Amino acid sequence: MSTAIGLFGGTFDPVHLGHRYLAEAAVREAGLDRLIIMPAKIPPHKADAKIVSGEQRLEMCRLAFADLDKAEISDYELGLEGKSYSYNTVRYLKDRYPDSRICFIMGSDQLEVFDTWYRWQDILEIADLIVLSREDSLDSDELKKKAARISDKPGKITVISVEPFEISSTKIREMIGNNEDCSCYLDKKVIEYIKANGLYKAEAPAPWEKKKYSVYKTYIKEHLSKKRAQHSVNVAETALKLAGMYGADREKAYVAGLLHDVCKEMPAEKQLEYVLRSPLDVSEYEKKTPALFHAVAGSVFIREEFGITDPEIVKAIRYHTVACGNMDKLSQVIYIADLISEDRDYKDVKRMRKVAEQSLEKAMLEALKFSLADSVGKENTIPLCTLEAYNYFLKLKKGT
C-alpha cells in the first residue's frame, strides 16, 4: 500500500497550538505516515512589527513539533529563491515520492481562497486536501459544502469533523504586543524562545500617531452618524495596517481612511457643489449620480476645509468608490480598507480579508469583479474608470 505524506505549510509567525491541533488531527484522521511541516517565506512587506526571520520561524516549528510522532520540519521553501508557490512545492514532493499519496493540509480560511491560488486545479490533480474548520460558526457540514464547490471528486477533499480551535498567529502577535498573556495558545518552549529573542514586541508609535488627528475625528463625529463615524475610524485603522504591509505611506493612509466618507451625509445639492469645483476629471455620469458624489466631493472638501492638498490622499478619496486605471498603492489601500474594515459583515467579507492579506492587487481584482457583477445585476451604468481599473488588475494577474 502506498504511503500517505502530509504537507503542512504556513507562515507560522508564530507557530501556535491551533497548528498543532490541526497537525495531530490530520495525522490521526487521514492516517498519514509522514507529516512535513514547511514554513513559507514571508515577503518583507508582510512581516508585522519586528521582522521575524525564516530561521526563527523554523526553529519555533522545531520546538513546537519536536515530540509529535511522524512530524518532520522542512526548510525547503525557505531555501528557494524568490516567491514560492504551493503548486511548485506539491509538484516537488510528488516528483520525489511518486508512489505516495500527497495530502495538503489546511485550515478552512485557506480553503475559502484556495481557488485564487496559482494553479489550484493542478494542485488538486496531484494532491488531496485535508481541511479543518477554524471557527465555531462554521461546522463540518457547511465546510463540506464549501469543499464540494471546489471539487466534487470523492476523496479529493477530506473535512475533519472535530471541534475548531479558535486562535491565529495574528491574534497572538497582537496579544504579545499588548503585553497580554497568551500562554494557553503556545507551546512552553515556543514561549521561552519568543521571550528570549524579544519577538513581536510593539514598536513605539510614530509621533503623528499620538496626535490621533483629533480635529478630523471631532469633525466626523459631529457631522456623521455614529455608525459612519465608527466606520471611518475602522477604515483608517485597516488602511494603516495595509499600508504597513504593502509599503504605502502609513500616515497618509490613516488620514485618507478617516476622511474618505467625510461628505457622505451632506445634502446631495451641497455635495454636488463640491463635485463641480473639482479640478480632477469627473465624468458626466458621476455628475449625475448622487450615490457617487461623496467621493469626489470629499476630495475637494478636505482641501477647502482642512487644507489637505497631498495628491495621493486627494486621489485615494476621489476614487474610493469607482476606482481607476492607474491607482497608486495608497488608492488601492483605501479602496480595500473600505471593503474589509471591522464593521463590514457582508457574505464574502472573510474571504476578501484573507485575499487582502495575500496580495493587494489580487484583492483589487476580486473586489472589482464583485462590484462589476453587482452593477450588471442591477443594470447600473459602469463608469469607464471602473472598467479601466478592472482591465488593469486583470492584466497584472495574467502578466500580459
Ligand code: ATP
Ligand atoms: P495569521 O494569523 O498570521 O494569518 P495563522 O494563524 O492563520 O496566521 P498560518 O501560519 O498562516 O497561521 O497557517 C498555516 C495553516 O494552518 C493554514 O492552513 C491555516 O488555515 C492553518 N491554521 C492556522 N491556525 C489554525 C487553527 N486554529 N485551526 C485550524 N487550522 C489553523
